[in-house]
Amino acid sequence: MLKVIKNRIEQGHRTSKYPKEPIQLYHRFRGMPKVVKDCPAELVGRCADACPQEAIDRKTRQIDLGRCVFCGLCETLSEGKFVHFSQDFEMGTSCREDLLTLGDLPALAEHSKKHFKKLFGRSLQLRQISAGGCNACEADTNVLNTPFFDLQRFGIQFVASPRHADGIHVTGPISKNMRAAVLSTFEAVPSPKVVIASGACSISGGPFYGSEDVVGDLNSLIPVDLYIPGCPPHPLTTLHALLNYFK
Amino acid sequence: MDNFLQVQNNQRVARADIPDLPFEVFREALLSLAHQGGQVVQFFAYEDRGQNRLLAVMRTDKLYVTGCEVAETYLSLTADSTKFHLFEREIGEQYGIQAEGHPWWKMVRYHPNYAGGTDVFENDYQQEIPGNYPYFTVEGKTVHEVAVGPVHAGIIEPGHFRFQCLGERVFHLEIQLGYQHRGVERLFQTVSANRLPIIAETIAGDTTIGHSLCQSQAIESLAGLTVNKGAKVVRTIALELERIANHIGDLGALSLDVAFNPPAAYFGRIRGEYLNLTQILGGNRFGRGLVRPGGVTQILGEEQEQLISAKLAELTPEVEHVNDLIFSSPTVLARFDQTGTVSHADAEAIGLVGYAGRACGLSYDARVAFPTECYADLPRNKNERTDGDVCSRGTVRREEIRHSTQMINTLLPKRQEEPSVLPQEWQLAPDSFVVSINEAWRGEVSHCILTDAAGKIQRYKVKDPSFHNWTGLALSLRDEGISDFPLCNKSFNLSYCGFDL
Ligand code: SF4
Ligand code: SF4
Numbered sequence: 207m208l209k210v211i212k213n214r215i216e217q218g219h220r221t222s223k224y225p226k227e228p229i230q231l232y233h234r235f236r237g238m239p240k241v242v243k244d245c246p247a248e249l250v251g252r253c254a255d256a257c258p259q260e261a262i263d264r265k266t267r268q269i270d271l272g273r274c275v276f277c278g279l280c281e282t283l284s285e286g287k288f289v290h291f292s293q294d295f296e297m298g299t300s301c302r303e304d305l306l307t308l309g310d311l312p313a314l315a316e317h318s319k320k321h322f323k324k325l326f327g328r329s330l331q332l333r334q335i336s337a338g339g340c341n342a343c344e345a346d347t348n349v350l351n352t353p354f355f356d357l358q359r360f361g362i363q364f365v366a367s368p369r370h371a372d373g374i375h376v377t378g379p380i381s382k383n384m385r386a387a388v389l390s391t392f393e394a395v396p397s398p399k400v401v402i403a404s405g406a407c408s409i410s411g412g413p414f415y416g417s418e419d420v421v422g423d424l425n426s427l428i429p430v431d432l433y434i435p436g437c438p439p440h441p442l443t444t445l446h447a448l449l450n451y452f453k
Numbered sequence: 454m455d456n457f458l459q460v461q462n463n464q465r466v467a468r469a470d471i472p473d474l475p476f477e478v479f480r481e482a483l484l485s486l487a488h489q490g491g492q493v494v495q496f497f498a499y500e501d502r503g504q505n506r507l508l509a510v511m512r513t514d515k516l517y518v519t520g521c522e523v524a525e526t527y528l529s530l531t532a533d534s535t536k537f538h539l540f541e542r543e544i545g546e547q548y549g550i551q552a553e554g555h556p557w558w559k560m561v562r563y564h565p566n567y568a569g570g571t572d573v574f575e576n577d578y579q580q581e582i583p584g585n586y587p588y589f590t591v592e593g594k595t596v597h598e599v600a601v602g603p604v605h606a607g608i609i610e611p612g613h614f615r616f617q618c619l620g621e622r623v624f625h626l627e628i629q630l631g632y633q634h635r636g637v638e639r640l641f642q643t644v645s646a647n648r649l650p651i652i653a654e655t656i657a658g659d660t661t662i663g664h665s666l667c668q669s670q671a672i673e674s675l676a677g678l679t680v681n682k683g684a685k686v687v688r689t690i691a692l693e694l695e696r697i698a699n700h701i702g703d704l705g706a707l708s709l710d711v712a713f714n715p716p717a718a719y720f721g722r723i724r725g726e727y728l729n730l731t732q733i734l735g736g737n738r739f740g741r742g743l744v745r746p747g748g749v750t751q752i753l754g755e756e757q758e759q760l761i762s763a764k765l766a767e768l769t770p771e772v773e774h775v776n777d778l779i780f781s782s783p784t785v786l787a788r789f790d791q792t793g794t795v796s797h798a799d800a801e802a803i804g805l806v807g808y809a810g811r812a813c814g815l816s817y818d819a820r821v822a823f824p825t826e827c828y829a830d831l832p833r834n835k836n837e838r839t840d841g842d843v844c845s846r847g848t849v850r851r852e853e854i855r856h857s858t859q860m861i862n863t864l865l866p867k868r869q870e871e872p873s874v875l876p877q878e879w880q881l882a883p884d885s886f887v888v889s890i891n892e893a894w895r896g897e898v899s900h901c902i903l904t905d906a907a908g909k910i911q912r913y914k915v916k917d918p919s920f921h922n923w924t925g926l927a928l929s930l931r932d933e934g935i936s937d938f939p940l941c942n943k944s945f946n947l948s949y950c951g952f953d954l
Binding site: 338 | 562563564581603604606607608610611632633634635636637644645647648652654655656657658659661715718719721722724725729732734735737738739741774775777778781782876948949953
């Protein structure tokens with residue numbers, strides 16, 4: 207018992223003040239990429255050729271956050287002269303097209319569907335479906351339940367049964383062997399329901415794009431309401447997206 | 454040993470130097486090595502000029518390679534040694550080759566074979582998984598079956614579990630995976646070179662460093678790239694941080710599974726602190742984008758060294774205290790002790806690796822046996838408790854946290870500000886073979902590459918430690934209460950995606 211109390215005192219109170227107070231992530235963290243619009247075309251071309259995810263459009267110079275895995279190669283190659291990564295982790299969007307970006311996104315809070323805010327603003331229950339990814343997306347979603355993030359204080363919970371859920375949160379490129387399970391889990395959720403695609407995999411196939419063994423895009427199976435980019439999305443990216451979209 | 458070629462970890466060898474044995478000789482050679490305590494590192498098929506071939510890498514305290522040509526059916530090795538059982542099923546699934554007399558012939562991940570030939574499991578892949586497979590059942594009036602998954606009651610990966618029970622007692626647990634299969638090996642054989650590291654990092658997200666190290670070392674060996682000392686220090690630190698973060702997360706979860714919540718809350722947060730150290734090192738909590746063929750993408754500067762070493766100094770006593778809280782609590786120990794036991798003999802027979810193996814008294818640690826990066830200069834770990842139960846697996850992890858912390862503290866001052874690698878093009882040596890092995894947090898990770906006459910990747914084989922260890926979880930449930938499943942499961946914490954590829 208004494209040990210329980212001693213540990214309790216040592217651990218103290220660790221819950222983050224975000225979103226009331228901003229959080230600064232370490233400067234090596236790769237958040238929202240910022241494009242230098244007027245850099246030489248040759249540099250853009252070199253980065254576009256080298257990008258493993260084919261995420262760079264050489265004409266518009268936009269980066270597709272739905273394909274990008276934030277590997278940092280374009281920043282290194284261009285020495286920051288074409289792309290540099292900011293520590294801004296707020297990257298959720300409600301439109302697939304908005305993920306094609308030069309470094310700015312429309313404010314998510316204004317874009318969200320009004321009736322979702324009314325329905326789920328005070329209480330949101332999500333069923334997570336893991337469908338063929340690498341499990342890092344799941345791990346960094348799970349982390350939201352730890353004391354530092356303490357997701358439940360916002361009235362958001364991940365639940366065991368789809369019957370208890372208001373929507374699904376999907377990770378992974380939807381392996382063919384999970385296609386049926388994704389669809390039946392979605393069907394088991396009572397309407398109205400939301401669909402969240404989390405991570406490059408569920409948005410575009412992520413690292414596994416082009417594989418015959420995956421569907422590669424959740425939107426082609428079920429219309430997606432909220433996109434959370436990253437590989438994996440930082441827990442704060444997910445937290446920000448959930449709070450702004452539903453609150 | 455005439456029938457084998459002895460190789461070093463990450464040594465490039467000419468394919469022509471690998472023995473090409475008649476199948477019967479190949480079979481006898483593998484079995485006799487397995488009976489003398491040898492274990493299978495890799496055993497896979499590939500197609501070469503229209504002919505299927507088998508290749509095996511075995512380990513004792515050395516590594517041995519051998520190969521043979523194989524017909525559409527061959528006499529199963531599993532009938533004589535269980536060490537080959539899952540490998541033979543995988544060979545059947547990938548290349549449509551039948552292992553005759555295999556005692557438990559069923560698919561592994563559920564996908565059509567690469568050759569496009571007849572399916573050896575008689576599956577019609579238009580049907581959803583598990584296809585044409587009747588699960589093993591136990592019959593009797595009071596026997597009942599519990600089926601769980603593929604979607605589980607939490608934020609976890611998909612898989613299907615069938616328990617055959619008498620009351621609460623489990624006779625048998627059958628585990629069907631494959632739901633996470635996304636075709637990793639085939640991607641490696643077809644995509645452009647710049648995608649290789651990205652896919653390697655996502656074979657199993659919690660083993661990002663382990664898998665990317667294997668791939669980078671294999672490519673470095675085949676392409677003749679050298680890695681500087683500074684990069685080796687960063688790689689070793691990153692692998693150990695990955696180990697600590699995962700062990701801490703799992704110890705917290707084990708505590709939660711026996712309803713002792715405070716350590717779960719503390720370790721939940723503390724695990725995140727270690728992920729953040731990896732983020733300081735390379736800009737991502739899982740180590741994405743850090744390890745690349747030729748070195749690492751970021752140097753360990755003075756700033757990072759100080760941040761990491763200060764944080765470690767702060768966290769180490771906290772971790773000790775929380776561990777002490779877990780392992781001195783009688784209610785926890787009552788649940789951990791003698792639960793989910795895998796005997797030493799069974800562990801040997803199925804080739805358990807990593808902490809699961811060490812908890813059963815199999816001392817194998819690839820960092821000691823086949824050291825890469827900085828491991829040859831670092832002290833090995835010792836395990837106090839090796840009874841094969843949940844408590845032993847927990848204790849081994851606790852010991853490894855200490856050991857890894859010491860290694861990182863030793864390595865930090867050895868950092869060097871040598872230039873990190875810029876993206877570079879490489880050319881793999883033609884007609885070559887390499888096997889790469891690293892001790893990732895779960896155990897032995899191994900990648901093999903075979904190149905063709907043009908230096909293209911002809912066959913890329915991946916093995917995650919989970920490939921060995923899922924069978925261990927199934928055995929640990931024999932004669933256990935079904936309510937102890939979560940506890941046993943967490944004590945192994947195996948990868949679904951690492952297994953499913
Ligand atoms: S960071 Fe994104 S855009 Fe840049 S190279 Fe990597 S995947 Fe491509
Ligand atoms: S998006 Fe990236 S981190 Fe998420 S599951 Fe896919 S590969 Fe893993």
